[in-house]
Amino acid sequence: MAKRDSGCWVGVDLGGTKILTGVFDAQLRLLGTAKVSTRAERGVEVVLERIVRCVREALEAAGKSTGDVAAIGVGAPGAVDAARGTVRFAPNLPGWRNIPLGRKLTRALERPVVIGNDANVCALGVYEVELRARPRHVVGVFVGTGIGGGLILEGRLYEGCSHTAGEIGHMIVEVNGPRCGCGNRGCWEAVASRTAIFRRIREAVEGGENTVLTEWLGEDLEDLRSNDLRKAWKRGDKLVRRILLQAADYLGIGVANLINLLNPEVVVLGGGLMQALGPELLPRISRTAREHAMPGSCARLKIMASRLGDDAGITGAAVLARRWALSTSSS
Amino acid sequence: MAKRDSGCWVGVDLGGTKILTGVFDAQLRLLGTAKVSTRAERGVEVVLERIVRCVREALEAAGKSTGDVAAIGVGAPGAVDAARGTVRFAPNLPGWRNIPLGRKLTRALERPVVIGNDANVCALGVYEVELRARPRHVVGVFVGTGIGGGLILEGRLYEGCSHTAGEIGHMIVEVNGPRCGCGNRGCWEAVASRTAIFRRIREAVEGGENTVLTEWLGEDLEDLRSNDLRKAWKRGDKLVRRILLQAADYLGIGVANLINLLNPEVVVLGGGLMQALGPELLPRISRTAREHAMPGSCARLKIMASRLGDDAGITGAAVLARRWALSTSSS
Missing domain, CATH: 3.30.420.40 (ATPase, nucleotide binding domain)
Known part of the structure; x- marks a missing residue:
C-alpha cells in the first residue's frame, strides 16, 4: 500500500510513429516525459525495447526509478485484450498479432503493466483528469x-x-x-x-x-x-x-x-x-x-x-494504471 | 407483497394509430389482450380515455379486474420523462407536449403506472422475455x-x-x-x-x-x-x-x-x-x-x-412495470 500511496504512475502512449511516456505522481500531476520514435518497421522486439527505453528516459526526467513505480499503463493502437494483456491486432504496427505486451513489459521493467486501446485510454484520461470524473x-x-x-x-x-x-x-x-x-x-x-x-x-x-x-x-x-x-x-x-x-x-x-x-x-x-x-x-x-x-x-x-492535447494518451494510460491498482487493492 | 407475487402486470403499447394492451401473469405469460384505435386527431383527453378502455377490455379478456393489477407499464411513442411519468413530446400524437400520462392513468385506473419510450420498452421486452436477460x-x-x-x-x-x-x-x-x-x-x-x-x-x-x-x-x-x-x-x-x-x-x-x-x-x-x-x-x-x-x-x-412481433411492445411494458415494482420493493 505504501507504494501505491507514495509511488508514481507511468503512462505510455504507443503510436505508429512515436512512443510517448509520462511519469505522474500519486495525484496524477505530470513529473516528466520522454519521446522516442517507434520504428515499427523493424519488428515487434525492437518496438518493445524502445518502449522500455522510453519508460526509463521518462523516469530519469522525473527523477524517479522503476522501484518508485506503482504500475504502468499502456495505450496501444489496435484491438487489445485487456484481461490477457495482449495486443490482438494493430493495423499500424506491422507484425503485431496476439503480442503479450503486458507480460513482456512486466518482465523487462519488473512492475505491473496494464494495457488498453489508445482511444479508450485517451477518453479515460480526459474523463478523469480534465472532467474530474463528474x-x-x-x-x-x-x-x-x-x-x-x-x-x-x-x-x-x-x-x-x-x-x-x-x-x-x-x-x-x-x-x-x-x-x-x-x-x-x-x-x-x-x-x-x-x-x-x-x-x-x-x-x-x-x-x-x-x-x-x-x-x-x-x-x-x-x-x-x-x-x-x-x-x-x-x-x-x-x-x-x-x-x-x-x-x-x-x-x-x-x-x-x-x-x-x-x-x-x-x-x-x-x-x-x-x-x-x-x-x-x-x-x-x-x-x-x-x-x-x-x-x-x-x-x-x-x-x-x-x-490535454498530445498528453491525453499518457495521462489516460496513467489513469488506467491507477484504476487497475485501486481495483486490485480493494478486491 | 401478496399483490406482486400473485397479481398481474399490464403492458400498454401506445401507438400513433392503435393502442395494444396485454395482461400478463406473475411469470409474464400473456393472459389476454385488447386493441383499440388511438384516434390521436381527437386530442389528448380522448386518447387517455381510450387507453383506459383498452386496459379494461384486456383485463376482461384475461378474466381479471383492476384490483388484480400489481402495476401498469406504458410504452409511448416519443420523448418520455420516466421519473416524472410525462410524455414530453410525441411526433405522431398531435398536442402531446408535457402530458402527465402516468399521473392521469394512475388516477383513472387506481393502480401504479410507469412509462417509457416505446422502442426502449420493446428492447426491454425482447431482452427479458425472449433472451431471458442472459x-x-x-x-x-x-x-x-x-x-x-x-x-x-x-x-x-x-x-x-x-x-x-x-x-x-x-x-x-x-x-x-x-x-x-x-x-x-x-x-x-x-x-x-x-x-x-x-x-x-x-x-x-x-x-x-x-x-x-x-x-x-x-x-x-x-x-x-x-x-x-x-x-x-x-x-x-x-x-x-x-x-x-x-x-x-x-x-x-x-x-x-x-x-x-x-x-x-x-x-x-x-x-x-x-x-x-x-x-x-x-x-x-x-x-x-x-x-x-x-x-x-x-x-x-x-x-x-x-x-415477439407485435407483442414486443406490450411485453416490454409489462416488464417495465415489473422492474419498477421489484425496484421499489427492494429499496
Whole structure:
C-alpha cells in the first residue's frame, strides 16, 4: 500500500510513429516525459525495447526509478485484450498479432503493466483528469490520421462484449462515399479525419485550385501537417478554409449521430487535428452537431475540445494504471 | 407483497394509430389482450380515455379486474420523462407536449403506472422475455414506419443523461441522402424503413417499372402494406426484391455502425417490417452487417429477428412495470 500511496504512475502512449511516456505522481500531476520514435518497421522486439527505453528516459526526467513505480499503463493502437494483456491486432504496427505486451513489459521493467486501446485510454484520461470524473456519460472523439473513440457510460469505460466498442471512426456516414483504409466506403474517418482533409486539398490542387500551401511546400504538398493548415487558415486561404469547414460539418454530423445514440452529457474532441485547429473548428462542429441532433438530446449537452492535447494518451494510460491498482487493492 | 407475487402486470403499447394492451401473469405469460384505435386527431383527453378502455377490455379478456393489477407499464411513442411519468413530446400524437400520462392513468385506473419510450420498452421486452436477460449487451432495432432503437448495456436499459438515448433511426448514414421526417437528410430511417421502401417502389412505378403490386392495388399503390411486399417477394417480383434487398443492405450498414460503436453480443431486429419479412431479409441484413463491421467485433455476435412481433411492445411494458415494482420493493 505504501507504494501505491507514495509511488508514481507511468503512462505510455504507443503510436505508429512515436512512443510517448509520462511519469505522474500519486495525484496524477505530470513529473516528466520522454519521446522516442517507434520504428515499427523493424519488428515487434525492437518496438518493445524502445518502449522500455522510453519508460526509463521518462523516469530519469522525473527523477524517479522503476522501484518508485506503482504500475504502468499502456495505450496501444489496435484491438487489445485487456484481461490477457495482449495486443490482438494493430493495423499500424506491422507484425503485431496476439503480442503479450503486458507480460513482456512486466518482465523487462519488473512492475505491473496494464494495457488498453489508445482511444479508450485517451477518453479515460480526459474523463478523469480534465472532467474530474463528474459527468456520467462522455463520448471522446480523437481526430488525427483516423478518428478514434472512447465511451464513458454510467461513469465507466464501456468496452462491449469483446472489448472492441468505440470504433466510431468506422461508422458509415456516407454510403458509397470515399474508400476508407478499412476497405469500406464512407466511414466517418474517410470523410472527416486529417487524412480526408489532406486528400481533398491534394485533389483540389491537382484540379488547378490555388492555395498558399503550395507556395510553402511545393506542388506535391509532401510534408503537409496540421499546423500548416492552421497557418493557412489564419492567412485566410480560401481553399483550406472551405475544406476545413466541410470536414467540420462532417465531424458535426458524426457527433450528432453519437448524441442521438448515446445522449451524453459531454462530447469531448481531441487528437492532433483538434490540437492544431480546435478554436477554428469547434464552433462549426458544435453548431452542425446541434442542428442535426434530435430535440431534447442536447438539453444538458456540452461539446468541448480537450485541453490535454498530445498528453491525453499518457495521462489516460496513467489513469488506467491507477484504476487497475485501486481495483486490485480493494478486491 | 401478496399483490406482486400473485397479481398481474399490464403492458400498454401506445401507438400513433392503435393502442395494444396485454395482461400478463406473475411469470409474464400473456393472459389476454385488447386493441383499440388511438384516434390521436381527437386530442389528448380522448386518447387517455381510450387507453383506459383498452386496459379494461384486456383485463376482461384475461378474466381479471383492476384490483388484480400489481402495476401498469406504458410504452409511448416519443420523448418520455420516466421519473416524472410525462410524455414530453410525441411526433405522431398531435398536442402531446408535457402530458402527465402516468399521473392521469394512475388516477383513472387506481393502480401504479410507469412509462417509457416505446422502442426502449420493446428492447426491454425482447431482452427479458425472449433472451431471458442472459446477454450483457443487446441492441434492439425496430423497423416499421421509422426505425426505433433500445440499448441494453451491462444488462440494463441505457437511457443517457436526459433519457433520449437509442435514437438510432436518426443516425445519418448518407450525407445529402433523402430527406427524413425530422428535417435532416440521409437518416437511417429515411433510407431503410418501410417508409423508404414504399417511397422507392412508388418512384419506380412512376418511372414506368412493372410490379405485381400495381395489379393488386392499382397504380397509386394507396393501400400498400408490408404483407403485400412479402406476397410480391414470394411471387418473385423483381422490382420488390431489388428494393427490399437494397433496404436490407442499408439496414445491414446501420447495424454494422451499431456493432462498431457498441460491440453487443446480440442485435435483435423487430417491428412491423421484420415481422412481415424477417426470413426474407435477415440473411442479407446479417451478411452486410458482418461485412461492414470491424474484425473482432463480431467474434461473439448474434444477429437475430425477434419472435415477439407485435407483442414486443406490450411485453416490454409489462416488464417495465415489473422492474419498477421489484425496484421499489427492494429499496
